[in-house]
Amino acid sequence: MKEKLVLIGNGMAGMRTIEELLALAPDLYDITVFGAEAQANYNRILLSPVLAGEKTIDEIMLNDEHWYMDRGIVLYLNSEVTGIDRNNRRVTTADGVSAEYDRLLIATGSQPFILPVPGHDLPGVIGFRDIHDVDTMIDAAQHYRHAVVIGGGLLGLEAANGLLRQGMKVTVVHIGDILMERQLDSAAAKLLRKSLTERGIEFVMGAETAEIVGKKRVQGVRFKDGREISADLVVMAVGIRPNVALAKSAGLYCERGVVVNDTMQTYDPRVYAVGECVQHRKQTYGLVAPLFEMAKTCANHLAELGWARYAGSLTSTRLKVTGIDMFSAGDFTGDETSDEIVLQDAARGVYKKIVIKDHKIRGAVLYGDTVDGAWYFQLMREQSPIEDIRDRLLFGQGHLGDSGHGANAVAAMADSAEICGCNGVCKGTIVQAITQKKLFTLEEVRAHTKASSSCGSCTGLVEQLLAMTLGGDYSAAPQNKPMCPCTHFTHDEVRTAIRERELTSIPAVMQALEWTTPNGCASCRPALNYYLISTWPHAARDDYQSRYINERAHANIQKDGSYSVIPRMWGGVTTPDELRTIADVVDKYKIPTVKLTGGQRIDMLGVQKETLPMVWADLNKGGLVSGHAYGKALRTVKTCVGQEWCRFGVRDSTQMGITLEKMTWGSWMPHKFKMAVSGCPRNCAEATIKDFGVVAVESGWELHVGGNGGVKVRVTDLLCKVASEEEVLEYCGAFIQLYREEARYLDRTAPWIERVGLSYVKQRIVEDADGRKALHARFLDSQTLAQSDPWAERASHGVDKHEFVPLKRLA
Amino acid sequence: MPTKPNIKLVKTPMTAAADIKHTPPAGAWIEVGRLDDIPRLGARVVCAPDGDIAVFRAADDHVFALRDQCPHRGGPLSQGIVHGHKVTCPLHNWNIDLQSGTALAPDVGCAGVYSTRVENGVVFLYTAPLPSADCSGSSE
Ligand SMILES: Cc1cc2nc3c(=O)[nH]c(=O)nc-3n(C[C@H](O)[C@H](O)[C@H](O)COP(=O)(O)OP(=O)(O)OC[C@H]3O[C@@H](n4cnc5c(N)ncnc54)[C@H](O)[C@@H]3O)c2cc1C
Ligand code: HEM
Ligand code: SF4
Ligand code: SF4
Ligand code: FES
Numbered sequence: 001m002k003e004k005l006v007l008i009g010n011g012m013a014g015m016r017t018i019e020e021l022l023a024l025a026p027d028l029y030d031i032t033v034f035g036a037e038a039q040a041n042y043n044r045i046l047l048s049p050v051l052a053g054e055k056t057i058d059e060i061m062l063n064d065e066h067w068y069m070d071r072g073i074v075l076y077l078n079s080e081v082t083g084i085d086r087n088n089r090r091v092t093t094a095d096g097v098s099a100e101y102d103r104l105l106i107a108t109g110s111q112p113f114i115l116p117v118p119g120h121d122l123p124g125v126i127g128f129r130d131i132h133d134v135d136t137m138i139d140a141a142q143h144y145r146h147a148v149v150i151g152g153g154l155l156g157l158e159a160a161n162g163l164l165r166q167g168m169k170v171t172v173v174h175i176g177d178i179l180m181e182r183q184l185d186s187a188a189a190k191l192l193r194k195s196l197t198e199r200g201i202e203f204v205m206g207a208e209t210a211e212i213v214g215k216k217r218v219q220g221v222r223f224k225d226g227r228e229i230s231a232d233l234v235v236m237a238v239g240i241r242p243n244v245a246l247a248k249s250a251g252l253y254c255e256r257g258v259v260v261n262d263t264m265q266t267y268d269p270r271v272y273a274v275g276e277c278v279q280h281r282k283q284t285y286g287l288v289a290p291l292f293e294m295a296k297t298c299a300n301h302l303a304e305l306g307w308a309r310y311a312g313s314l315t316s317t318r319l320k321v322t323g324i325d326m327f328s329a330g331d332f333t334g335d336e337t338s339d340e341i342v343l344q345d346a347a348r349g350v351y352k353k354i355v356i357k358d359h360k361i362r363g364a365v366l367y368g369d370t371v372d373g374a375w376y377f378q379l380m381r382e383q384s385p386i387e388d389i390r391d392r393l394l395f396g397q398g399h400l401g402d403s404g405h406g407a408n409a410v411a412a413m414a415d416s417a418e419i420c421g422c423n424g425v426c427k428g429t430i431v432q433a434i435t436q437k438k439l440f441t442l443e444e445v446r447a448h449t450k451a452s453s454s455c456g457s458c459t460g461l462v463e464q465l466l467a468m469t470l471g472g473d474y475s476a477a478p479q480n481k482p483m484c485p486c487t488h489f490t491h492d493e494v495r496t497a498i499r500e501r502e503l504t505s506i507p508a509v510m511q512a513l514e515w516t517t518p519n520g521c522a523s524c525r526p527a528l529n530y531y532l533i534s535t536w537p538h539a540a541r542d543d544y545q546s547r548y549i550n551e552r553a554h555a556n557i558q559k560d561g562s563y564s565v566i567p568r569m570w571g572g573v574t575t576p577d578e579l580r581t582i583a584d585v586v587d588k589y590k591i592p593t594v595k596l597t598g599g600q601r602i603d604m605l606g607v608q609k610e611t612l613p614m615v616w617a618d619l620n621k622g623g624l625v626s627g628h629a630y631g632k633a634l635r636t637v638k639t640c641v642g643q644e645w646c647r648f649g650v651r652d653s654t655q656m657g658i659t660l661e662k663m664t665w666g667s668w669m670p671h672k673f674k675m676a677v678s679g680c681p682r683n684c685a686e687a688t689i690k691d692f693g694v695v696a697v698e699s700g701w702e703l704h705v706g707g708n709g710g711v712k713v714r715v716t717d718l719l720c721k722v723a724s725e726e727e728v729l730e731y732c733g734a735f736i737q738l739y740r741e742e743a744r745y746l747d748r749t750a751p752w753i754e755r756v757g758l759s760y761v762k763q764r765i766v767e768d769a770d771g772r773k774a775l776h777a778r779f780l781d782s783q784t785l786a787q788s789d790p791w792a793e794r795a796s797h798g799v800d801k802h803e804f805v806p807l808k809r810l811a
Numbered sequence: 812m813p814t815k816p817n818i819k820l821v822k823t824p825m826t827a828a829a830d831i832k833h834t835p836p837a838g839a840w841i842e843v844g845r846l847d848d849i850p851r852l853g854a855r856v857v858c859a860p861d862g863d864i865a866v867f868r869a870a871d872d873h874v875f876a877l878r879d880q881c882p883h884r885g886g887p888l889s890q891g892i893v894h895g896h897k898v899t900c901p902l903h904n905w906n907i908d909l910q911s912g913t914a915l916a917p918d919v920g921c922a923g924v925y926s927t928r929v930e931n932g933v934v935f936l937y938t939a940p941l942p943s944a945d946c947s948g949s950s951e
Contacts, residue, residue, distance in 0.1 A: 423903065437917075447916075447917050448917045450903065517894065517895060518870060518871075518894075518895055519852060519870045519894050519895060520894055521892075521894045521897075521899070522891070522892040522894060522899030522904065522906075525892060525894065526892070544850070544853075545850055545851065545852040545853050545892070545893065546852075546892070548892070548901065549890040549891065549892075549901040552890075553890070557887075557890060557901055557902070559884070559886075559902065561885075561886070561887040561890075802848060802849075802850065802855060806855065806856045806857060806858045806863075807843055807844045807848060807849065807855035807856060807857050807866060808841075808843040808844055808857045808858070809857075809858045810841070810857065810858060810859045810860060810938065811860070
């Protein structure tokens with residue numbers, strides 16, 4: 001017999017929990033769902049576009065009745081649960097239907113608060129909460145003229161805009177002087193009021209409602225100061241109250257909401273609660289992002305995995321009124337201890353304010369130009385130090401020379417515009433997937449469209465598309481995002497555990513950190529392997545099967561399954577003998593394509609895997625070794641000809657490049673790592689878009705860090721200037737080691753530096769001389785193990801033979 | 812060093828094949844190598860006249876075989892990372908179920924499946940693919 005799970009409240013939070021549960025444990029429960037509404041589960045937040053005539057009810061359904069049937073879920077519609085008998089574990093509806101439960105999930109949401117003024121129960125006075133309310137409003141628009149919306153908050157303004165679009169004359173009554181005072185400051189609120197007034201909405205500010213007047217039906221609204229306006233329809237949008245009556249009557253402990261702990265359990269361990277009806281750590285929520293996080297946690301416990309914890313959410317808001325861009329998050333007023341940066345351009349209708357405390361973003365309000373909302377919200381969530389980018393912060397991510405998150409106005413882009421270059425996904429495809437497949441999170445968009453699933457540089461764009469299409473910040477991932485679905489620990493937590501608990505193998509990590517899969521996945525295993533070998537170069541053994549194919553085959557896999565071979569050419573310098581060797585190899589093995597790479601190397605493309613060891617053996621004979629062009633490793637050091645030949649050269653950049661490459665080759669990194677050395681500030685080697693770039697000047701060497709080419713070019717930051725060659729080597733080794741020890745796997749130096757801040761890197765590398773020397777020493781120590789040519793090992797010493805020969809050849 | 816497994820029969824998809832009504836394409840059981848020749852959580856390739864077959868060995872020593880062609884754009888599945896009874900394609904990270912050959916949601920598609928069995932540490936492969944109903948439809 002399966003256990004019985006009963007859900008009360010067929011809304012967004014409850015059904016999200018059921019979906020998450022089914023994904024984790026499809027067959028654990030017999031599920032019964034009671035919903036007071038007439039419809040199956042729909043996307044409540046899209047009621048505003050429905051009211052505005054931009055969407056139909058069909059378009060906003062999330063799970064229709066077939067969905068429940070297909071999964072064997074018993075669904076009762078129009079069925080309000082009126083009693084919970086916790087002793088006998090049974091719920092009963094108003095119609096007398098009852099159901100037993102082993103576990104109960106309460107997700108009754110909330111209801112609009114109706115001001116208890118005289119006349120509040122007249123026909124024509126409604127809230128804005130469900131499809132029924134929307135039907136009432138659309139119907140009223142056909143028969144009546146005057147609508148009054150009481151409450152100038154998010155919901156009230158969306159209702160007002162919708163009613164206006166339905167052809168009504170709309171007046172918004174607000175008790176204070178600032179619209180949406182919980183999300184906006186007065187400057188932004190003024191801009192918002194101005195543009196809503198231009199659309200034709202009237203405002204009565206500072207007005208407290210005293211009475212709804214009317215005989216058979218509402219006829220007007222009277223205020224405390226005696227003013228009166230006429231009305232045929234009154235929409236109350238003054239706030240919501242969690243639906244706790246049912247839970248309370250069952251004796252469950254409630255305050256403002258049903259009180260739950262971090263596992264979403266109420267005071268009765270068999271009873272869980274999620275959504276707007278709950279109170280968690282003294283907070284109640286009215287947006288879906290936190291509810292979805294609750295749903296995830298709750299499903300984890302219902303599925304008997306039992307490790308997830310909900311720790312509360314930070315929320316951000318956007319107004320879903322087409323043509324008005326508004327974003328708000330966190331504490332946007334600040335106090336004496338915080339300061340703010342403001343940009344105000346009344347002519348363009350743009351206002352941006354960021355509140356900063358201790359070099360971190362506390363909150364933000366954006367009006368008119370909200371493309372950077374997601375980015376500020378991320379900086380806020382991650383508590384990233386912003387002192388180094390403070391001067392450019394307000395101009396947005398596009399002005400940072402950023403590491404490739406992109407910050408074009410996505411809203412203005414054509415549907416055919418490509419968002420994800422790696423996987424060739426365009427804007428239209430993503431928007432379509434979001435609406436048709438009902439996606440809410442970045443992970444879902446990744447899974448369904450592949451956008452943002454490769455190099456990740458379009459993540460910001462995809463997040464903006466989500467926000468734009470759905471209205472809120474759905475990608476409001478928990479602050480601590482697990483490194484992959486196999487674990488609930490973050491990259492940083494895993495690294496710390498490996499170091500502090502001295503874990504030296506993948507099984508040890510998986511056991512200590514309670515991995516949920518037997519041997520991880522293709523995303524966490526390579527990361528764990530890297531963390532282990534970089535933390536414990538001597539003790540940890542490289543796990544071959546946890547490496548990507550390129551690093552197993554020591555060559556780059558191509559789209560047809562063949563491989564490319566790029567030998568090292570120290571500092572980009574070669575000799576006639578090396579060239580002859582390469583030419584001979586190309587002839588002998590009939591390699592179809594030979595190409596010069598952007599990193600000053602020679603690439604032989606189209607080599608079959610079985611041939612690789614022979615190709616390498618011949619290259620080795622000519623003195624050529626692996627160029628690691630396939631690895632998350634030091635790739636190339638590009639140089640210019642420098643002082644030796646160039647009439648501008650001030651130092652020997654070529655030799656410096658060779659020396660650097662000899663020191664650093666073979667080292668595994670979180671991601672690929674490129675270097676360059678230029679012989680003078682003309683910088684022909686393009687050192688300022690490399691992970692570590694060196695530019696010679698009269699007085700010494702400038703060291704630049706954190707650059708990259710690619711989808712979005714990021715120019716390096718100047719780390720410092722040093723005088724001697726020895727210092728270049730020491731700073732370089734220390735910088736690489738800091739990156740190796742602290743960056744997350746698959747972070748290039750640019751996003752890493754943007755996250756930790758250049759000041760931090762300077763402090764560790766430039767200011768702390770002892771620390772720098774120690775880092776450099778650790779780097780050299782790990783290099784003693786790393787510097788062995790993987791091609792020679794395989795070509796001549798029989799390492800990993802099985803990789804290159806078929807198991808069997810059938811005639 | 813992978814320890815020698817004392818499991819005699821790891822997987823018998825024979826019954827599945829026998830259940831099928833129409834006659835399966837002609838094939839034969841052949842010996843392809845020792846279990847120890849395939850790394851745990853790894854794969855090896857068997858070159859067949861009509862295309863490569865990838866033979867996988869999971870952590871629990873279950874052995875699976877698929878046509879070495881990803882249903883997405885033909886990537887060589889034998890080169891992917893194996894985890895659980897799944898392999899992640901090296902080209903664009905689709906996840907393929909080793910038992911059924913189907914792509915895991917949200918991706919849709921299927922790679923041909925071959926029967927395998929292990930006897931006394933020796934791996935046998937049936938050279939004709941299983942007529943798989945899953946391959947024609949979607950995986951959802
Ligand atoms: C017009 C509108 C616009 C919004 N816009 C946004 C937005 O842009 N961004 C955002 O993040 N959020 C927005 N929200 C808020 C968001 O919709 C809610 O936070 C979310 O729907 C709450 O989910 P829930 O499951 O807790 O409650 P609900 O979705 O309300 O579900 C509760 C369900 O339980 C049913 N129920 C209650 N009591 C019982 C009972 N005793 N027996 C059986 N059934 C019962 C109710 O009928 C209801 O169907 C908006 C809300 C509205 C109304
Ligand atoms: C961000 C995602 C990136 C991915 C996925 C990627 C992937 C690749 C791949 C698969 C190759 C082919 C290598 C081979 O098989 O020989 C390649 C080549 C190359 N990449 Fe990238 N790359 C990325 C970013 C960059 C960036 C930012 C730069 C420059 C700074 C760069 C510079 C090069 C160069 C110069 C080559 C050699 C191309 C040639 O001349 O043949 N790549 N890259
Ligand atoms: S080599 Fe780089 S730029 Fe060229 S197609 Fe491949 S990934 Fe794109
Ligand atoms: S960077 Fe300066 S030294 Fe190097 S090639 Fe260019 S001009 Fe010459
Ligand atoms: S070819 Fe396998 S995922 Fe694209």
